[in-house]
Amino acid sequence: MKKIIFATSNEGKMKEIKEILKDLDIDLISLKEAGLNPDIDENGKTFEENAIIKAKVVMELTGEIVLADDSGLEVDYMDKAPGVYSARFMGEDTSYTIKNQYIIDQLKAVKEEERSARFVCVIACAFPEGEVITSRATIEGIIANQICGTNGFGYDPIFYVPEYRCTTAEMLPEQKNKISHRGKALRDIKTELMKRI
Numbered sequence: 001m002k003k004i005i006f007a008t009s010n011e012g013k014m015k016e017i018k019e020i021l022k023d024l025d026i027d028l029i030s031l032k033e034a035g036l037n038p039d040i041d042e043n044g045k046t047f048e049e050n051a052i053i054k055a056k057v058v059m060e061l062t063g064e065i066v067l068a069d070d071s072g073l074e075v076d077y078m079d080k081a082p083g084v085y086s087a088r089f090m091g092e093d094t095s096y097t098i099k100n101q102y103i104i105d106q107l108k109a110v111k112e113e114e115r116s117a118r119f120v121c122v123i124a125c126a127f128p129e130g131e132v133i134t135s136r137a138t139i140e141g142i143i144a145n146q147i148c149g150t151n152g153f154g155y156d157p158i159f160y161v162p163e164y165r166c167t168t169a170e171m172l173p174e175q176k177n178k179i180s181h182r183g184k185a186l187r188d189i190k191t192e193l194m195k196r197i
């Protein structure tokens with residue numbers, strides 16, 4: 001079975017990724033499972049640049065096909081912050097209860113029309129022969145008035161999807177994966193990946 005490494009240390013992401021790609025006939029392993037803990041400088045200015053940096057560093061280290069995910073939350077009222085800095089926003093070790101409450105406070109008294117936000121996900125795939133491909137997808141929503149739900153990770157408890165009348169943290173994992181930025185980007189790259197392995 002073909003081995004593919006997913007260059008992430010985020011366990012919330014990895015859980016979703018394994019579920020979304022479970023029908024692929026590949027041995028998909030995380031950095032931890034590969035025994036790797038690379039120090040990657042995510043100094044790109046775009047999701048694409050950072051996803052490519054992560055995939056290439058680990059591909060060069062291992063000689064395997066490597067996938068990577070760079071993602072984040074864009075809040076329009078905050079000029080698209082935290083964006084590519086979503087993981088580092090207010091400090092990497094600050095709890096998401098604090099980060100999420102801060103964003104809610106920033107939007108206090110802001111009308112629904114101005115609370116628009118989206119999750120963005122770029123998946124990069126680096127092949128040992130040197131080729132790198134990417135796919136990008138988004139999911140649109142609004143910032144909730146309060147923290148709601150315990151599923152998912154990160155900013156899910158404040159990301160409200162009007163169509164489903166709940167936050168992504170209130171959705172079942174399979175429901176979120178069906179409509180999420182990560183689900184869509186991974187399903188798109190899956191088609192390209194299958195052509196090459």
Ligand code: ITT
Pocket residue numbers: 007008009010013042069070071072073086087119152153154155156180182
């Ligand atoms: P790796 O680089 O090791 O993959 P990371 O968490 O540092 O892990 P990113 O730099 O791509 O990854 O930052 C993504 C952040 O965006 C993540 O930590 C969350 O704060 C947020 N995020 C992305 N997708 C999300 C989702 O589906 N639900 C909630 N928050 C999400």
